[in-house]
Amino acid sequence: MQFLICSTTNGTFSMKMVSGLIATLCLAGAYAQQRALERAPSEHRPVQMVQRIPSLQSDIALPMKNSASEPVVQAVNFSRLFRSSFTNITYFFPSTSPMVYEPSIGILGVVEHVALDNRATGGDLGSQLYFRYSSNRGNSWLRQLIANNSSTFYGVPQLAVANPSGVTAPLDVKMCVTGYQYPKATNYFRRGTAIFVRTEGQVFEYNEIGPIENNPEGYYFGSAKLVGFTAGEERSGFAYCGILQVPNNQVQYGQYGSLVINARLGGTEDFLSSIPSPWSSSVFRPAPSVTSTYNSPMYVDADPSGNLYAVINGIFADDQNNRVVAVSKSTDMGGSWLEFERMPITVLQAYANNRGASGAVPFRVYDQHDMVVTGVNRFSYIQRIALFDAQQNLAGVDLVETEYNAGNWTIRLIAPINDIPVVYGYNDSASQARNFQQLICDEVLSPLGNEIEVARTADGGALVVKWIDAVPSKGSITINPPQTAIRYDQQTGQPIGEVQVDSLPVFNIFVATRSLSSSQWSEAKNLTEDRYFNKGTHIPRIVPSLNQIPLLTLRSLSASDWNQQSPVGQLLARSPQDFVNRIYDIPHDVSYALVSALLSVEPTTSESNIKLVVSPTPASDQVEALCTGMIEGGQLSILNTLGQVVLSHTIPPAGDVNSMVLDVHKFPAGSYIIQLSVRGSVRATAPLLIVR
Numbered sequence: 001m002q003f004l005i006c007s008t009t010n011g012t013f014s015m016k017m018v019s020g021l022i023a024t025l026c027l028a029g030a031y032a033q034q035r036a037l038e039r040a041p042s043e044h045r046p047v048q049m050v051q052r053i054p055s056l057q058s059d060i061a062l063p064m065k066n067s068a069s070e071p072v073v074q075a076v077n078f079s080r081l082f083r084s085s086f087t088n089i090t091y092f093f094p095s096t097s098p099m100v101y102e103p104s105i106g107i108l109g110v111v112e113h114v115a116l117d118n119r120a121t122g123g124d125l126g127s128q129l130y131f132r133y134s135s136n137r138g139n140s141w142l143r144q145l146i147a148n149n150s151s152t153f154y155g156v157p158q159l160a161v162a163n164p165s166g167v168t169a170p171l172d173v174k175m176c177v178t179g180y181q182y183p184k185a186t187n188y189f190r191r192g193t194a195i196f197v198r199t200e201g202q203v204f205e206y207n208e209i210g211p212i213e214n215n216p217e218g219y220y221f222g223s224a225k226l227v228g229f230t231a232g233e234e235r236s237g238f239a240y241c242g243i244l245q246v247p248n249n250q251v252q253y254g255q256y257g258s259l260v261i262n263a264r265l266g267g268t269e270d271f272l273s274s275i276p277s278p279w280s281s282s283v284f285r286p287a288p289s290v291t292s293t294y295n296s297p298m299y300v301d302a303d304p305s306g307n308l309y310a311v312i313n314g315i316f317a318d319d320q321n322n323r324v325v326a327v328s329k330s331t332d333m334g335g336s337w338l339e340f341e342r343m344p345i346t347v348l349q350a351y352a353n354n355r356g357a358s359g360a361v362p363f364r365v366y367d368q369h370d371m372v373v374t375g376v377n378r379f380s381y382i383q384r385i386a387l388f389d390a391q392q393n394l395a396g397v398d399l400v401e402t403e404y405n406a407g408n409w410t411i412r413l414i415a416p417i418n419d420i421p422v423v424y425g426y427n428d429s430a431s432q433a434r435n436f437q438q439l440i441c442d443e444v445l446s447p448l449g450n451e452i453e454v455a456r457t458a459d460g461g462a463l464v465v466k467w468i469d470a471v472p473s474k475g476s477i478t479i480n481p482p483q484t485a486i487r488y489d490q491q492t493g494q495p496i497g498e499v500q501v502d503s504l505p506v507f508n509i510f511v512a513t514r515s516l517s518s519s520q521w522s523e524a525k526n527l528t529e530d531r532y533f534n535k536g537t538h539i540p541r542i543v544p545s546l547n548q549i550p551l552l553t554l555r556s557l558s559a560s561d562w563n564q565q566s567p568v569g570q571l572l573a574r575s576p577q578d579f580v581n582r583i584y585d586i587p588h589d590v591s592y593a594l595v596s597a598l599l600s601v602e603p604t605t606s607e608s609n610i611k612l613v614v615s616p617t618p619a620s621d622q623v624e625a626l627c628t629g630m631i632e633g634g635q636l637s638i639l640n641t642l643g644q645v646v647l648s649h650t651i652p653p654a655g656d657v658n659s660m661v662l663d664v665h666k667f668p669a670g671s672y673i674i675q676l677s678v679r680g681s682v683r684a685t686a687p688l689l690i691v692r
Contacts, residue, residue, distance in 0.1 A: 059120065060569045061587035062561055076528055078555060078591040085115040088585035089155035091554055092536045094368040094447050095225045095297050097158045099552045101540040103458035104163050107170045108550055109133045111159035111177055112143060116150055124184050126150035129157055129177055133170050137548060138592050146177050146196055146203055154179030154194055160228030162263040164236035174199055174263040176238040178226050192220030192245060199265040206271060211257045213274035219244035219255055227300055227541065235306025235333060236263040242298040254293025255281050260334025276337040278328055285315040299371035307331050309373055311381050313365045323362050325381050325402050343409045351411040357387035363397050367449025372456050372541060374516055377406045382454045382465055384417055399467060414512050415524040419470035421446045421507050423584045424485055436567035439575045441583060443485040455543045462515045462546055464597055466539045474506040477531055480611055483579045504582065506531050511597045513546050527595055533581040546597045554588040556581040559673050559685045564641035573673050574687045612676045612684035618691040621665040627651060627658040627676055634678040636660060641671055664690055
């Protein structure tokens with residue numbers, strides 16, 4: 001499918017024909033029809049909360065210390081920190097904060113989740129949360145245990161720090177860690193959010209599960225992006241404000257709530273939680289059902305004086321045809337909140353006019369967006385905006401900054417968006433129905449969207465925005481053999497049928513910067529410049545500088561990392577690596593890099609057209625491995641069912657086609673994997689069966 005998308009030259013608006021998923025999501029049609037679509041289920045159904053822990057066991061991957069894989073070499077070199085077994089409810093979740101940077105003492109922190117899964121042997125499911133920290137920009141790491149519960153799973157872990165006393169030791173910094181609670185007592189259905197605080201070197205758990213003030217219906221703490229702020233001894237702390245979890249399906253979903261913790265941590269009086277009256281559900285457009293909402297995620301940050309700003313992209317009850325950015329402010333550490341101040345809809349129309357378009361609406365507001373405060377009564381909200389041409393058809397999608405500065409609103413272009421990533425969720429029941437002989441996945445739009453995040457530099461002088469986007473000039477990635485996925489209707493959520501995935505677009509990580517003394521954003525910089533699919537990417541809200549940006553991402557496991565004693569592990573090990581890279585809800589390695597928004601990036605060699613063909617199979621004496629599409633040399637390995645390398649050969653550079661005969665006559669009968677690696681990255685795998 002083709003659609004019109006904008007490109008820019010010196011801020012002007014032009015058209016070109018491209019293909020992409022955006023076209024299918026924003027159907028061409030009248031402007032009024034698009035506004036209706038913007039409020040349709042595909043745009044405004046609630047972010048689907050994981051209400052119960054999935055049945056998939058965590059033993060499908062080997063422990064990291066037993067892994068034979070090596071870090072993938074890119075234009076950015078990542079180092080693996082730890083392995084996550086439950087990625088979809090730990091590190092692949094929209095609008096979360098798993099990494100922080102504390103600028104006064106230069107400490108980088110990551111919250112590490114460790115699953116304690118004993119269900120396979122009749123035991124319980126629990127978890128541990130660690131504060132993993134580095135004083136040297138990630139060259140080495142230490143860790144401290146924060147939470148340890150053998151019968152409660154803590155999902156979606158987040159981390160925030162504050163330093164009101166100016167301490168210099170990492171373990172003396174005030175800290176807050178949160179995690180969705182899935183206790184055994186509720187049969188692992190979610191029950192609010194666990195909140196841990198560290199003060200004077202000791203960790204305590206806050207025992208309230210929902211707002212105390214103005215909460216007659218018993219809402220629990222729900223989905224929010226945790227933030228820490230430092231503004232002196234009395235006005236430093238932590239804010240956890242967002243959409244609350246309903247206690248049952250009879251209570252209206254979408255209610256906002258506030259929890260602000262004063263970093264003094266002297267007693268319960270330093271924990272202020274409420275449902276502020278200006279945030280009442282009656283303020284916003286009524287939802288069509290009790291289990292849905294039009295309310296967007298909420299983003300909170302603080303200025304240097306400790307004033308808090310809660311920003312949404314909302315549809316209000318008195319103007320149900322328009323969605324606009326709005327801010328509510330608290331000057332008393334969350335004790336009270338002011339009514340929302342809204343951006344005039346004329347600002348959105350003025351941006352459309354400036355871009356040569358006829359109209360504009362916010363685009364997919366439930367995907368991850370972000371906000372950062374840059375001064376007193378000043379913040380920047382980063383979102384995507386859909387544009388319409390003179391014929392009222394979709395013309396493109398822009399990544400923009402919406403800045404608020406003392407009552408003045410401005411929208412600035414950061415970069416056009418080419419596409420939205422499609423990711424795949426492992427479907428255990430469908431794969432099991434085929435006796436684990438075929439990998440079946442669910443095809444979904446990434447709930448993280450383009451993985452938009454914004455940070456300010458430690459000196460307060462500049463902003464940096466990070467996102468992922470398709471790179472049409474790099475072509476597509478061939479999936480060989482094609483993989484089966486179940487596709488769903490974007491309006492109803494119902495399955496349409498199975499599709500064969502034989503190619504995927506290339507996505508890279510991008511950054512752009514803006515000095516707060518300038519009104520212009522830099523040209524977008526492609527950080528990774530390759531064909532590997534990075535997902536679950538994060539930068540902290542404060543970064544050391546534009547030349548030192550901590551970057552967290554999820555790295556897919558290679559064939560040798562999967563436990564081949566598990567049917568699921570075997571299935572993933574023999575699937576094309578480029579497709580496995582797109583599966584978000586299986587174990588991953590949480591990995592780290594320090595990147596620059598200023599230095600140039602050398603593109604990495606294209607290797608995604610590599611193919612590996614093995615024959616004959618079954619085999620008894622010899623097999624031929626034919627490697628095509630190679631531009632440089634590599635490594636060819638045979639792995640047994642334990643993931644151990646039993647044979648390895650170096651492939652010298654020899655043009656586009658390489659052929660190698662492997663002697664397997666001494667190997668025991670059974671199943672093996674032949675794996676082709678280039679520069680440490682697994683590029684292709686093929687199954688091998690040896691018979692005697």
